[in-house]
Amino acid sequence: MNFRKATAADLPAIVGMLADDELGRLREDLRDPLPAAYTEAFNRIDRDPNQELTVVANETGALIGTLQLTFIPYLTYRGGIRAQIEAVRIRKDQRGQGLGREMFLWAIERAKSRGAHLLQLTTDKNRPDAIRFYESLGFKASHEGMKLHFP
Template sequence: MILRTATRRDLPSVIALLTDEEGTTGPASVEVGGAYARAFADIDADPRNEMLVLDEGDGTVLGYLQATYIPGLGRGGSERALFEGVRVRADRRGSGLGRELMRRAIERARERGCTLVQLTSDKRRAEAHRFYASLGFDRSHDGFKLTLR
């Protein structure tokens, strides 16, 4: 397995992972609209963001997450890493890929000097919550979101 920065070519696979959580939508059936292309370009150009994919070694995307590095005055002025959109292909879950994706992403954050990794997860994703707990994540806060449209 290779952990690498996502490229524009990976965008259909990433969108498939994010939009079809329970299935295995093929990337060929995903339409990459302008909003996705713009978002990808914006994230890719931002040095405080990286989109990481777990690649089977042949270009097949098996997992994804977006890491955002946030500077702050708390925790002694250190950065923290925020992981969003953590996904592994449904047909490959339970095989250790998610654990490997997270292990490598956490190590990248540590190497960058982050002192904390945080993430949010939809309350309905009980399996994901058990997974994060097994990695040592604590339920330390309640999160709040405000949908603007």
């Protein structure tokens, strides 16, 4: 697998992967052309040195996965850096082959290389298989997450 920084040309494939599950299809808009909001978001992410939007390609160069790492500097832990992993997706026809584990192992090493002292994630409680997968990688449900959505 080849990990690289995402480009604007990758957006349709990325959004396609984000929309290709039961929860994603409710919140993503996979029209052609993509709504401008995706390009605007990509540009904000691309300019921010604390964001890494990554794509994963197979040996032929086809995109088969994506993830986003956010590096959060803060004062606790003696001015530590916390890494957050989001939007991990594998193309539907590539699932079940161990690629998710490879992507997470890569992300863990990437977070360490950027000086993070921990890698965190949130997951929907309605995804028990995902929770078991994260636990198999050593993640622990140490905190109760809460969200406040705005209209």
